Amino acid sequence: MKATAIAPANIAFIKYWGKADDVLRLPLNSSLSMNLSGAQTVTTVEFSPDYKHDRIDMTGETMSDKERERVSSHLDRIRMKAGTKLSARVVTKNNFVKGTGIASSASGFAALTVAGCAALGLNLSEKELTILARLGSGSACRSIPDGFVEWVKGYSSDSSFAYSLYPASYWDLRDILVVVQKGQKKVSSTEGMEGLRTSPLWQARIAGMENKIARVKDALEKKDIRLLGETIEEETLNMHTVARSQNPPLLYWTPKTEEIMTVVRKWRSKGLVVYCTIDAGPNVHLICEARDEQEVTKKAKSLTDVWSVGVNKPARGAHVVGDDLF
Numbered sequence: 340m341k342a343t344a345i346a347p348a349n350i351a352f353i354k355y356w357g358k359a360d361d362v363l364r365l366p367l368n369s370s371l372s373m374n375l376s377g378a379q380t381v382t383t384v385e386f387s388p389d390y391k392h393d394r395i396d397m398t399g400e401t402m403s404d405k406e407r408e409r410v411s412s413h414l415d416r417i418r419m420k421a422g423t424k425l426s427a428r429v430v431t432k433n434n435f436v437k438g439t440g441i442a443s444s445a446s447g448f449a450a451l452t453v454a455g456c457a458a459l460g461l462n463l464s465e466k467e468l469t470i471l472a473r474l475g476s477g478s479a480c481r482s483i484p485d486g487f488v489e490w491v492k493g494y495s496s497d498s499s500f501a502y503s504l505y506p507a508s509y510w511d512l513r514d515i516l517v518v519v520q521k522g523q524k525k526v527s528s529t530e531g532m533e534g535l536r537t538s539p540l541w542q543a544r545i546a547g548m549e550n551k552i553a554r555v556k557d558a559l560e561k562k563d564i565r566l567l568g569e570t571i572e573e574e575t576l577n578m579h580t581v582a583r584s585q586n587p588p589l590l591y592w593t594p595k596t597e598e599i600m601t602v603v604r605k606w607r608s609k610g611l612v613v614y615c616t617i618d619a620g621p622n623v624h625l626i627c628e629a630r631d632e633q634e635v636t637k638k639a640k641s642l643t644d645v646w647s648v649g650v651n652k653p654a655r656g657a658h659v660v661g662d663d664l665f
């Protein structure tokens with residue numbers, strides 16, 4: 340009754356910002372993302388009658404009681420499916436810093452779902468796994484299928500799931516992640532999006548969604564980096580403008596974030612085909628094609644006062660692996 344899974348974080352091209360149902364984690368809009376090869380979580384789950392209660396640890400990081408409770412509640416969902424009351428030991432390890440705008444909850448809950456189900460011998464389809472992962476953290480459902488993924492918003496728990504639009508090998512894109520600030524962000528995505536409806540702009544955001552989703556899908560189909568890039572920058576500005584206009588306002592960017600956005604425009608005006616996208620944090624994801632990886636990485640590394648620059652390729656989704664963490 341022990342299994343280990345690995346799951347990638349993902350970068351949202353079309354972002355999930357706001358829920359139609361808080362408990363079921365039904366989103367207000369569908370979203371699109373790419374799994375990231377360089378930001379992964381490995382999780383081992385073991386259920387045993389020897390454990391009197393759940394014990395949850397994250398290697399190299401501290402966890403709050405609230406975070407542990409969220410993991411335990413997710414284990415409850417998995418236990419319910421398997422019809423067991425056994426407690427579990429969970430050890431999880433990220434190869435990136437938690438809570439910096441890299442979606443650690445996405446890779447975390449995807450890995451937990453796949454490892455937990457495998458440990459109890461539950462034979463769920465990929466679609467069922469995405470629905471289960473979604474209940475832990477919305478964006479986690481997008482870390483289960485391979486490569487480029489759509490999370491269909493749906494209208495009920497069973498109709499809100501994720502699936503792979505294209506495998507990781509489909510388009511050799513790069514996400515050059517520029518980490519401008521280390522450490523946990525002050526307002527989590529969960530809390531942040533709770534205030535969505537305080538923004539006078541939220542309905543306009545949702546009204547424009549279908550068109551924007553169609554453009555990103557079109558760009559993916561045609562492998563059109565310019566159309567993709569222009570649309571994801573528009574989407575980033577839209578999400579952050581809404582977040583900034585919430586009450587209380589959410590200012591996820593630092594001056595460095597804006598400086599990078601400006602310099603990326605300058606690089607582009609000189610012919611380098613690279614675009615920005617930013618989740619709920621200050622770090623900037625530079626999206627380009629493989630042929631521009633070296634140039635973009637070199638330029639990103641020449642920026643002053645940035646914490647790190649990492650290269651991500653499109654990655655496969657969550658899956659079981661052989662090496663247990665304990």
Ligand code: DP6
Nearest residue numbers: 351354355476477478528529618619
């Ligand atoms: C800005 O999936 O972390 O990264 O469902 O409350 O756990 P919860 O939210 P979460 O939100 C991610 C928000 C985002 C955009 C995105 O990844 O789509």
